[in-house]
Amino acid sequence: MPLAGKELGKFRRQLLAWFARRRRDLPWRRTQDPGRIWLSEIMLQQTRVAAVIPYYERFVARFPDVRALAEAPEEEILRHWSGLGYYRRARNLQRAAREIMARHAGEFPRDFESALALPGIGRYTAAAILSIAYGAPHAVLDGNVARVLARLEALRGDLRAPRRWQGLQASADRLLERKHPGDWNQAMMELGATLCTPRAPDCAACPVARWCRARRLGLTETIPEKRRQRAPVKMHLAAAVFLDAQGRTLLLPPPRRVAAAETAGELSPLFSRMWHFPAVRAGENALRDLRSHLGKRFGKAAAAGAEIAAAKRVRHAVTYREITIAPFLLRVKKLPRPRGARALLLSELHTLPVSNLTRKIARAAAPARPE
Ligand code: SF4
Structure with a gap:
């Protein structure tokens, strides 16, 4: 049964209160600048927070705004990205910066479709940036959030299967706290990153444990199911x-x-x-x-x-x-x-x-x- 009514309200309050107490102090959480939030979201794709922090700080010192990013030689951007991996992200970042200068007067677009049309921006990244920077009501769904949702609902099977992923997006949309979508999304991601981890989730410390079906059924170790890895x-x-x-x-x-x-x-x-x-x-x-x-x-x-x-x-x-x-x-x-x-x-x-x-x-x- 999906959460609704008073229980949904309690669930949201619990998670947001936990996030307010436990949120990690990260450099991109000290700004409302959409350009910097965008940069952090791109750098964080498939990369650990601890690895990103020094790159983020050097990057914003050298390229403080979208114009600086758009006008820099590509080689200079890659040099500052050097060591962070997945260099396509850096190339797309600059292509997107140039489009933002040309089509959006240098400001990261506010509507979902325009954000999605930029190079290197998928649904997750668009939802994260727009909710955190502009308070727009879009729910994020990434690996961390999907794992939390799957455990809350005791959902079996491959989470990345297209139908199941759509179902998870619908769950994320339903749970979204629309008055504080940026904090809400970060709280869901933080829960997945710090407590509801892939192995040995810390359910004793979890602020939403009472609503978790996987915990009740003793399935936290088996949900989500492991994906088959491609042979190396x-x-x-x-x-x-x-x-x-x-x-x-x-x-x-x-x-x-x-x-x-x-x-x-x-x-x-x-x-x-x-x-x-x-x-x-x-x-x-x-x-x-x-x-x-x-x-x-x-x-x-x-x-x-x-x-x-x-x-x-x-x-x-x-x-x-x-x-x-x-x-x-x-x-x-x-x-x-x-x-x-x-x-x-x-x-x-x-x-x-x-x-x-x-x-x-x-x-x-x-x-x-x-x-
Ligand atoms: S109770 Fe455990 S498995 Fe359930 S959401 Fe919380 S940390 Fe994850």
Whole structure:
């Protein structure tokens, strides 16, 4: 039976009172600026709060408003996003900022359909921004909220199945406290993030435990049902960290700047389409495969670079891919200079937008480097 009448009122008051007492003090909760709330929602997609905080603070210091975001070079935006992952978010953020400048006079749109039409904004993000920034009555539904709702209703089955997800959205809409939709949405998300966690929910501390069917039926550990994971695909790569006489290395540009075939080509998505070391798929003999690749790409001198020392292998996971990379530190008299490439010290890597994978390779290579 869905909650209604007085019970629904009590449920809402309990949750909001708990949120008022327990809300975490987060930088984006100290502002009503729609642009900053938007930025925080994008950064928080698939990323932990603790990881987001320093990025958010650096980002707003460098790009304080939508105009600054729209006018900055994309490379500058990616550099400030570097390490946070899922770089499409940063690219979409700038595309959306440009649309907001062009079509909405620099202000994040107030209506749902216009927000939804912006790059990188789905139903969840639109509802979160509009409710928190403008007090618009849209209920959010993300993984955290869906888990809370499924447990409250003791709902079985795959929550992401389209019908079930629609049903959960209808439940979220019904429960929404329309006078305080921003606080309400944040309270639901906070409950899912801090108490109603995927494993071992803390029901003893839960402000809405008395209305929870899963708790009553002893089903909190089995709801929601686990989703079947896609089997991981293993990949082995070898990467060249060149060092010339001045201690400089070589980074290749993102594929849009030059033809993909001149960069890591098919491997480029693994480096998030950012600056990267030369790399190739490798078999049993990774160094041989790498030399063969370097010879074809950059000529004999590069392929013959002397291996200085073996660096530790690097492991990295991108969605369903499990990547193992063998980085090789190669001494060369002169760095190859393919079109668009940059020569720089390993310590200057932060001056370019690079992915976490490239950072890991650099970190693995650094201890093997001679003074
Ligand atoms: S009682 Fe437990 S399972 Fe139910 S909503 Fe609260 S924390 Fe989640």
